[in-house]
Amino acid sequence: MAQDFPVQRTCPFAPPAEYAKLRDEAPVVRAKLPRGEAWLVTRWAEARQVLSSPAISTATTTPGSPKPLMSPDPPTPEMLEELAGQRHGVFIDMDPPEHTRYRKLLIPEFSYRRIKEMQPGMQATADRLIDDMLAQGTQADLVEAFALPLPSLVICQLLGVPYSEREFFQNSTRRLLTAPDEVGQMAAVGELREFLSGLVAEAERAPGDDLLGRLVTARAVPHEDMVGMMFLLLVAGHETTANMLPLSVLSLVRHPDQLRQLLDDPGLWPGAVEELLRFHSIVDWAGFDRAATQDIEIGGRKLGAGDGIFVLGASANHDERVFPDPDRFDIHREARPHVAFGYGIHQCLGQNLARAELEIALRTLFERIPGLRVDAPDEELSFKYSATVFGVDALPVSW
């Protein structure tokens, strides 16, 4: 029988309970969506197969793409028109060769050397936010004071947003993530796109030695596509990191023995960051909507061209075939083959930036405030159970 989908988490520290049963049953199972059906990929090996297969498309315009079936009402022609207008440059939703053309332009901006160059700036930002928290007393909401502004300011650094405009940028990105409804969210999207369009226009007038300056000098893509690419970097890099930070703090505070080891031996941080990414798997299926463009066999099931697929990222990252005792948080385990950043041609472009950002933010926070406490039991925290990217709305902390 087909599994009703989506299913929600009931515990903030584990994927939805149904996943273990589905994983046990088969690597590929049928699911009933709000409007139609699709395949769910439950295990790690098959997840990687799907995410790296040239017979499978990521574009929402491909026949069979399951994302549009997740809302109870079909999209109106106006909505489709608006979405088409916002597609320019958003290469996460494209297949080769279109995808390759855009991605290639940005690869040098995320090289090991570039990320290394960005580290002092990230460190200074983390330190300044912590200075502000400490100056304001002995308690704070870590989401508001640290997790939302930090990634926003790192993206300012990446895109070269001038200091005078960073407060506006930060407030707009906060509104994008915290808007209570679709109308508020659309307003924030409009505001940010307009801001980014101004930034691109400024770079076109006087290109600087930064990401935008280099791209406009290369004259590789038109203005509208540049705005879309910048918007993608912002959306992909902000919500993910902003949700990972407070969940990571919560996990580390709830495992004081492992936190103590990290404070004693900072060389353990890179492994801890991988485990935090695997353990929380905040993106789960939301980033992994696909459609088969040819007939293909996966996990013993024959899928036809036009079949919709969701890869369950959180299930793949908790597959006991690869990660023994998967629901246990263990900074010493070999977590690196996780698919929290995806796999294949769409694998997260910003992953090394994200790793550096998480490590700097968490290490600095716990080194500078070693007595950091979370001031509420898990039952009193408001987790984003129905959101597409998992997280926590607020995290009251004191020291």
Ligand code: HEM
């Ligand atoms: C903890 C933080 C992050 C997580 C968990 C994460 C996760 C992901 C995942 C799962 C994908 C693959 C989606 C797919 O297969 O369709 C992805 C793609 C992407 N991510 Fe990230 N991401 C993070 C941070 C960032 C940052 C900081 C940036 C840049 C500022 C970024 C930029 C991108 C871009 C541009 C893509 C699209 C790549 C492509 O389609 O070729 N991400 N991310």
